[in-house]
Amino acid sequence: MTFKRARNDEQRGERRRQILDTATAxxxxxxxxxxxxxxxxxxxGLAKPNVLRYFESREAVLLHLLGTEIQDWIAELERSLEPTHGTPRQRGDRLAATLAKTIAQRPVLCDLISTQAAVLEHNVSTGVAIQHKNATLRAFQSLVRLLLRYLPELGTQDAFRLVGLTMLTVSAAWPYSRPPEALLAAYTSDPALAPMQVGFTDLVRQALEVTISGLLARGEDVPLGAGPLSTAQPPVEQG
Known part of the structure; x- marks a missing residue:
């Protein structure tokens, strides 16, 4: 098939979708x-230089797919997270379970998250990095609004912290829950090692239960990455 250059925005958009659909498959x-x-x-069905006309690298393609996968996950959470009664602890545990279950059903998203910092955010230009981080920030903000409807006791900053820590948990838990054949054989041959083999969904759920409980107990509501609050600080006067 002879390659035909895309000559208008519609054709260029179609070519980008062709590349993204192929990568998704x-x-x-x-x-x-x-x-x-x-x-x-x-x-x-494109020469590599022609793919690079639309995406500057393999990583740029995958970062775009990561953004799409996150948006699809948010849409699913919108359908899954319905306000319920119960104590903050009870609602926090149900929130942890829902987050873990829904993201575990999206292995492509988990794989992309687990390679984001170490691989995907490398070999991209500053322009692509800015687009990616802005898209990530918007996704985090959407998740914060969603989580606050379910667990308003968190506060905006702690809800943002929960989103960030959820992504970090998924990033670590995904490869950990997929051990190589040698480790699988070791777990099978030595029953004493059984506690070392934890499924992805349970690992994420347990980590998020503890994270949410800790955020609620501390009640700091401070930005992601902030240092500990000083107990020596005087209380802020009201009014």
């Missing part, structure tokens, strides 16, 4: 680490 068959630009180009 590939991620249903293989992990992020196996998706190469050469194979993506071949399956999309």
């Amino acid at each position: 590939m991620l249903s068959e293989m992990p992020v680490a196996k998706l190469s630009l050469n194979e993506l180009s071949r399956r999309a």
Whole structure:
């Protein structure tokens, strides 16, 4: 098939969708680490230089897909998280369970999150990095609004902290819950090692239960990454 250059915005948009749809299909068959630009180009029916006309690197393609996957997850949470009665602790535990269950059902998203900092955010320009981080910030803000409807006791800053810590938990738990064959054999042959093998959903749920309980108990409502509050500070006068 002879390559035809896209000559208007509609054709260029269609070419971008073609590349993204191809990458999405590939991620249903293989992990992020196996998706190469050469194979993506071949399956999309484009020469590699033509793919690079629309995305500056493999990582730029995958960062775009990460943003799309997060938005799809948020839409699912909108349907899954309904306000319920109960104590903050009870609602926090149910929130942790829902977050863990819904994200576990999205293995492509988990894989993208787990490679984001170490791989995907490398080999991109400042412009792509700005677009990606702005998209991530908007997604975090949407998640914060959603979480506050379910657990308003958190406060805006602590809800943002919960979102950030959820992403960090997923990033660590995903590869940890997928051990290589040698470790699987070790778990099978030595029953004493059983506590070391934890499923992804349970690991994320337990981590988020503890995180939410801690945020509620401390009641600091401070920005993500902030240092501990000083007990020596005088109380703020009201009125």
